[in-house]
Amino acid sequence: MKQRVFEEQRSTRWEEFAGLVEKLDGSTGRRLAKADREALASFPERYRELCRDLAVAQERHYSLPLLDRLNRLALDGHRILYTRDSNLVLRSVRFFAWDFPRAVRRDGLAVSIATGLFLVPALVVAAMITWSPELVYSVIPGGRVQEFEEMYDPAARVLGENRDAGTDLAMFGFYIMNNIGIAFRAYASGLVFGLGSAVVLINNGFLLGGVAAHLVSIGFTVTFASFVIGHGAFELTAIVLSGAAGLRLGWSLIAPGARTRWASLRHAASETVTIVYGVFAMLVVAALLEAFWSSKGAVLPEIKFAVGGTFWALVFAYFAFVGRGGSASARAGGGDGR
Amino acid sequence: MPARERPLAELVVTSPRVAPVDATLRLETPEGIDVELRPAGPVARGLAIMIDEAIAWVVSIAIAIALSVFGEAGVGVYFVVYFLIEWFYPVLFEVLRHGQTPGKAALGLRVVSDDATPIGWSDSLVRNLLRVVDFLPLGYLAGVVSVVTTRHFQRLGDLAAGSLVVHADRVDRFAAEARAAIRTDRAEADRRLGAAPLPLPLAVAERRSLVGFAERQADLSDERILELTDLLEPLSGATGEEGRRRVVRMANGIAGVDG
Numbered sequence: 001m002k003q004r005v006f007e008e009q010r011s012t013r014w015e016e017f018a019g020l021v022e023k024l025d026g027s028t029g030r031r032l033a034k035a036d037r038e039a040l041a042s043f044p045e046r047y048r049e050l051c052r053d054l055a056v057a058q059e060r061h062y063s064l065p066l067l068d069r070l071n072r073l074a075l076d077g078h079r080i081l082y083t084r085d086s087n088l089v090l091r092s093v094r095f096f097a098w099d100f101p102r103a104v105r106r107d108g109l110a111v112s113i114a115t116g117l118f119l120v121p122a123l124v125v126a127a128m129i130t131w132s133p134e135l136v137y138s139v140i141p142g143g144r145v146q147e148f149e150e151m152y153d154p155a156a157r158v159l160g161e162n163r164d165a166g167t168d169l170a171m172f173g174f175y176i177m178n179n180i181g182i183a184f185r186a187y188a189s190g191l192v193f194g195l196g197s198a199v200v201l202i203n204n205g206f207l208l209g210g211v212a213a214h215l216v217s218i219g220f221t222v223t224f225a226s227f228v229i230g231h232g233a234f235e236l237t238a239i240v241l242s243g244a245a246g247l248r249l250g251w252s253l254i255a256p257g258a259r260t261r262w263a264s265l266r267h268a269a270s271e272t273v274t275i276v277y278g279v280f281a282m283l284v285v286a287a288l289l290e291a292f293w294s295s296k297g298a299v300l301p302e303i304k305f306a307v308g309g310t311f312w313a314l315v316f317a318y319f320a321f322v323g324r325g326g327s328a329s330a331r332a333g334g335g336d337g338r
Numbered sequence: 339m340p341a342r343e344r345p346l347a348e349l350v351v352t353s354p355r356v357a358p359v360d361a362t363l364r365l366e367t368p369e370g371i372d373v374e375l376r377p378a379g380p381v382a383r384g385l386a387i388m389i390d391e392a393i394a395w396v397v398s399i400a401i402a403i404a405l406s407v408f409g410e411a412g413v414g415v416y417f418v419v420y421f422l423i424e425w426f427y428p429v430l431f432e433v434l435r436h437g438q439t440p441g442k443a444a445l446g447l448r449v450v451s452d453d454a455t456p457i458g459w460s461d462s463l464v465r466n467l468l469r470v471v472d473f474l475p476l477g478y479l480a481g482v483v484s485v486v487t488t489r490h491f492q493r494l495g496d497l498a499a500g501s502l503v504v505h506a507d508r509v510d511r512f513a514a515e516a517r518a519a520i521r522t523d524r525a526e527a528d529r530r531l532g533a534a535p536l537p538l539p540l541a542v543a544e545r546r547s548l549v550g551f552a553e554r555q556a557d558l559s560d561e562r563i564l565e566l567t568d569l570l571e572p573l574s575g576a577t578g579e580e581g582r583r584r585v586v587r588m589a590n591g592i593a594g595v596d597g
Contacts, residue, residue, distance in 0.1 A: 002594020003549060025436070051369040058372065061542045063549040063593070074373050075454060079436070082455040170410040173417025177424075184425060188470035191494060196471075249498070262497050269468075269498040273460045276467065 003062045010053055014073060017046050021076045047077040100278040101323040103271065104241060107248050114244035117201040118236075122209030129213035139210040148211050152223040172291035179235060180283045183242040187276055190246020191265075193254055197246030204239060226301040229308030230294035233315045235286035238279045245272040245279075363490055363502070365454050373454060376505045377491040378447050380482055383503055387478070390441030394423050425466065432462040438506070448506040452490070461499040468495035524555055529595050534587035537573065545592045552589035 020039055054070040104111060129136050136145060182200065189196020215224040249268050256264030294304070363375045401419050405412035431439040437449035437457055449457050449465075457465075472481030472493045481493035490502055540548075555563055567574065567582040574584040 003592075004594040048369060051367070051371045055371045061546050063546055063553055065550055065553045071374055074367070074371060075375070078367055078373065078454055079450070079456055167410050169414030170417070171414065173414030173421075177417040177421040180421060181424070184467050185470055188467045191468060191471040191498070192474075265498050266500050269464045270460065270500075273464050276463065277460075 001060070003060075003066065006057070006060075006062065007066065013046075013049065014053070014070070017050055017077070018073060020046065021073065021080060024080050025076070043077075044081065047074075047081055050074055050077060095274075095277065096281075098323045099274050101319050101321075103274040103278070104319050105323075107244055107272070107275070110244040110248045110251070111241065114197070114201055114240045114247055117198055117243065118205040118208075118240050121202045121205035122212075125206050125209035126213035129210060129217065133214065133217045136210055136214040139206050140214075145211075145214065148215065149218070149220070152215055152220040152227065154220060154223050168291050168295075171295075172287050175287035175290050176284065179239075179287060180280060183238055183279050183283055184276070186239065186242040187246045187249070187272070187279075190243075190249040191253075192250065194247045194250025197243045197250065200246075201240070201243040208236075222301050226304040226308070227294045230304055230311070231286040231289035233308065233311035234282045234289065237315055238282040238286065241275055241282075242279045245275040248272050361491060363504075367454065375450070375454060375502065378445075378503045378505050379491050380485045382445050382447060382505075383485065383491070383493075384478070384482070386439070386441040386445045386447055386503075388441070389444050390428065390439050393440055394427050398423050428466045429459070429462045432457050432466075433459055442503070446506050447503050449501055449503055452500045452502050457499075457501055461501055465495035465499035465501050468498055471495075528552065528555075528586045528590065531583055531587050531590065533591035533595060534584065535591055536588055537575075548585065548589045549593045552586050552593070 020043060024040065024043070050070065050073055054067070054074050057067055057070055125139055129139075182204075186197050186200040189200065212224065212228075215221065249265065249272060252264040252268035253261055259267065293299075361377050361379070363377055364372050365375065366372055398420055402416055405416045405419075408415070428439050431442075432449045433456075435443075438447070442448060449462070451457050451461060469481075472478055472484070472495055474480045478493075481495075484493045484497065485491050488497065492502060496502060536545075551566065558566075563582060564578060567585045568577045570585050571577050571581060574581045574588070576584055
């Protein structure tokens with residue numbers, strides 16, 4: 001069949017398809033008018049017809065402008081047909097009840113290593129400072145040490161003054177920007193063979209161990225501990241988890257197993273992004289607690305310890321027990337990645 | 339007709355089914371057809387990034403000014419907004435706007451998954467989080483190296499997320515309409531020229547080139563058209579406008595236009 005005849009036979013069909021693509025492109029499936037919804041029902045069949053036309057045109061070596069046009073239509077149709085439309089609420093519930101804790105357990109080795117990279121430097125520095133308090137200035141710059149002392153000075157709370165709501169909101173925003181940024185960087189820098197994540201974890205370990213030991217040595221123990229325990233369950237765990245995810249990324253490049261290095265990285269990235277979502281959620285909670293709860297001078301330290309302790313227990317229980325059981329096929333499936 | 343010095347076949351690239359030497363990516367879809375994507379190179383991508391960063395910068399300054407009236411609460415809101423812009427500005431556009439941030443739309447680029455489906459939330463998040471690494475050590479150097487050395491112009495974030503930045507082939511509507519008008523006028527005139535048989539057998543690729551040329555005349559200037567048909571003088575036996583008409587008649591014959 002000659003090209004012109006072929007085009008004349010089918011051009012109305014192609015124009016209708018192009019019109020349909022334009023209509024569907026500008027809207028999600030739910031907001032279409034009734035007439036359009038009927039047209040939508042015919043979309044898969046029309047797309048298959050277009051694919052047949054394109055294949056025929058390719059085989060018959062018709063001219064490139066024609067193939068270009070059909071190729072473009074096919075790409076648009078492919079894009080629209082394979083857009084995933086899913087229920088956000090259901091996916092969120094499934095994420096927290098199933099995907100996230102299982103992902104953390106699956107990467108248990110990375111989590112353990114990340115915990116070690118965080119805790120060991122913290123304990124080492126804490127021991128050093130307890131033994132010789134002036135060492136704190138070798139680990140943390142003097143200006144920051146002073147900041148911490150001012151933050152946790154019990155004398156500042158003796159009058160029970162609260163910050164006003166504006167300051168709380170400012171601190172909330174700061175914690176969001178700062179902490180989640182650190183967590184994202186801890187994850188992303190794992191690409192450099194895990195080194196970036198390790199560095200972030202070790203640094204934060206030094207900082208925490210140093211600050212904690214120093215404040216204890218000058219007697220600010222209660223204010224510091226009651227402040228940290230409130231949100232620490234979420235924040236510290238989240239930092240460790242994002243570091244673990246980064247380590248996993250780096251490891252996928254070092255030991256790709258049976259895949260090529262890039263395929264291994266792709267696989268690790270799509271699995272670890274589940275952890276990143278969870279870390280994000282945990283840090284939002286941590287920021288809320290840190291800004292609106294932990295610093296409240298009016299709340300007794302005993303209550304803060306009780307609440308904070310409960311949070312820790314809940315977090316551990318969540319990762320240890322939620323999402324266990326289930327069928328083998330569910331275990332084989334990944335998170336809500338690609 | 340003067341004797342040809344070189345066989346015409348040597349002047350034309352053979353079978354288009356041979357793997358293309360440029361950066362075109364050919365994918366087989368579940369429907370069994372081959373579609374072509376054109377990954378975008380470092381220059382286009384770099385310009386798109388610069389436009390996006392400029393926009394993000396301007397927007398965050400505008401919001402900072404707007405929020406400054408609210409005192410400390412405004413500062414808090416600003417921090418959150420800054421955070422969202424810093425990490426999620428590209429993600430929102432890539433997922434909700436068919437893979438096009440404003441910078442990419444300006445350059446006619448689009449982010450897609452490497453199987454030509456639209457990019458999902460997780461992949462978009464991964465590729466944008468890993469911008470941190472692509473930026474190392476300075477000015478996206480790692481990303482540029484990766485784009486230039488991988489087969490399909492992918493930076494490290496793209497490799498991890500399985501995404502591509504392609505030319506979107508979104509034809510500028512106004513120009514397309516203008517060209518369509520020229521095309522129909524000329525197509526009418528050319529159709530009336532009728533068909534003519536080919537003076538000698540041509541390979542498939544050559545016939546395809548002739549038909550393609552006839553169809554693309556609306557995209558070329560008149561001088562260029564004549565320049566090209568003059569090159570075909572060994573085939574048509576004439577130059578200038580008469581040569582063009584003969585070439586078009588041969589193309590009509592191949593394509594089945596009756597006149």
